Amino acid sequence: MKEIKRDLEKFAAEKFDLIIVGGGIYGIMLLLEAVRRGLKPLLLEKEDFCGKTSHNHLRTVHGGLRYLQSLDLFRFRDSIKERRWFLKYFPEFTGVLPCLMPLYNKGIYRKSVFRIGLPVNDILSFDRNFSVSREKHLPGGKVLSKEKTIELFPSVDTNELKGGMVWYDGCLTEFQGFYIAALKLAVQMGAKALNYVEAVGLIRQNDEVSGVKGKDRESGKEFAFNAPVVINACGPWSRDTAGIFEKDYPRLFKKRKLLWNVLFDREALSSHALGLRSKAGFVYFFHPWKGRLLVGSPEKLVEKSEAETVAPFQKMEEFIRDINEIVSGLGLEYKDILRVYPGVLPAEPDGSFSGRPAFIDHHKNGGVKGLYSISGVKFTTARLESDRVLGRIFRHKKAISYDEMLSKKEICCHSMAYDWQPNGEDDLEILKKIIKEESVVHLSDLILRRTSLGDNPPRALAILAKIRSLFDWDNKKWDEEVDLLRKQLREGFPNQKPRGAGNR
Template identity: 30%
Template structure:
């Protein structure tokens, strides 16, 4: 996919999507697959906003079950199944240990009831899912088993339960794969293109003024015209809604910040697990999740008026969360220095805050601006990554109805991404390992199939032609130089950060050193990539 601003400026679209996070990507894919003519603009890089910061859990509604919200739990089960079906190379099963003891909220009896209810509500969780991505039924854990799965964490507990959920291999690669699908279906997309104003004709919203934020043309403005606009600008959605409607306060801004901490991995820990923590008198569950050789801990939610503008402003939130985790998990001996990376992003009001929902995951809202006299605009606020596909389906249903175009039905819950390998992804990995692989080691081959799916063949061909592209960039990471060249040629990577943070996992796994910067410089300096 290529960044083609003249194509954006010179066409009339059915739909303009503002924002290239997971929600915008899902909307663009869905609408383009239904036959709509779609444009998408992203002011930074794709997946560079809140979507970069997730705990990578594709939730199956366990928290909804805790408060017996069965309808919401079933919605999460459906969406988890959709991701396991359409992107099995990028989404995989994740087991979760929850400890039990005594009577009351933490009792084994209550947990057994939870396991039974979860199995009942998620009875169809594996329909259409390939064998290696199916989720087993949950089960009770004996004390010794619990201690083996998470050594040193639950010594005071008498047993536990093992649940199964799903986890993203890479949030960034999922967003890129969705956007590539949209482009394949005809969408025109551009990163580093910010919507900065409304285009109005005869009192109607007919598009957005867009600013090119890059290079020689930086600051150049052009209009993108569309019958309908979906505002999927994440934390910027309230501002974009005000800008496009010409009114103030038509969408409420997010008033909470969410945080995860990334720590060094612990090979002994074989499962994700829950900790009970105390945030200034309020008990809550935190999740400790093994991911790509690292450990993620999250998610903390704190009231916050706007995203801290610097790491110094973010620091008090980080320190508060580090204190909370250190108290909840004393055997890990956590300090500020042991944090490799912090995820932070704006979210709707945290649970328990005045005016917020009292239970379960925050709910999303679709604001139909027909109510403010702008029927051409829809705004999505407060979605979860897990439910972004469903939100997109709802949005595109509205867009189709309002644009007056006859469209094909929504297919996104079952139609695999174009990059999904045919058959079972586990077999695709095994085949790639058994075939000629240009000397690349097991972990690199596995990583490339997981990251690119059917696109692995293109990277393999590059390494065959130029064996030095098969070299690891960082010790302990399976990322190879071919990925940089591939991203520059095919994935609209425009800056060094795009390559390190969002086309490869050098940044997201906190493994980027000066070697990554040097490899990026070598790739961008290559004559064929000189911009």
């Protein structure tokens, strides 16, 4: 299998068909869609691949149940199609997520509504399992009795409980593995990808794009990369990048909503993911992540100047209070927080989440020819949106099918249980291969973004001595790398250290 190489000088001497700026899920899906069309793309990511918003989501590959409520059939069908894409083509990294919502017959959350709503959802998603392997099939939804609801979720609040509803979604069981598998697939097909290279300027010839100036954040050197097309896929930074390249486009990200998920040092409350409503009516999602308790996603509108990746202390306190109220006896405290996963998503002027990605052809807006920007709203539909974007830019390029693309490719998956430890040479070999093949520049790349080791911080820190020999760094460099890892494990956490991240 081909390696992801950081060969900046060589790439600067090549001519690419397009340069994608931003290596989150949108950047990687654009890369995949580009090679599917026989194009030669280059990806530039200023930090590590998928280390920002795309690291911090709730890992749910959404079907469209929620879009039925607003009768948004277009989004509903897009989600069904893309959920199938994940389950069909990347079964190693995806799973079936049974979800349960207890019903108290309040508002629309009543058994009578879902006795109709769930069959409608199943009918409109009739093709959800087409050519998906049987073990990844999503069963139809159902309304449950009170007794069955209690059986599935023993600590449910039984006061006025009428029953529950169950539906099935997809989830990314190994999201780091999925990203790197998709990236390696694109690289096998001719793409190049550079982490720790920041796009610092657009190169133009007359009024047309001819490339991007990239700064290697490791060496500080600048390089000119050549291509007639540039796509800015910088997520929450897409307006900044548009500003650097040409000018700011406010509609790329009208308002900014900070939201975050928290991994608690507790066992999951049920084998099912739980949708539970607070007294104020906010629905929290409890994802049984590798058997642990991952809860999201409180939200807050933020100004650009506010620290974007830090969950506000007061909001975090409210969040923990809410959860303790919803599940009595849970008694969560700050010290139970293992990781905080924050991110910023685009919102509308009224504060609601933006429902659709924003796409800008800069030339059509009076700007430079060959420059495009996209800002997306979900990782679930990132592949489809990328397909649409490239379909518009490279109208005459025919794409091969994913069946064809994946039939000859080798996909490698290292699924790691929550308590997995490298014991013995074979396990160390796995990590060694990742370091060699997957552009691991820092220790934190390996722990947080090539494997799921960092999703269990105490374990991640405990194994450091075992993996020290895999890096040929001197002690000073090693200590710096450990400090960087600790810092990243604490990212998003307000004022206090997550458990396990404090002791070396």
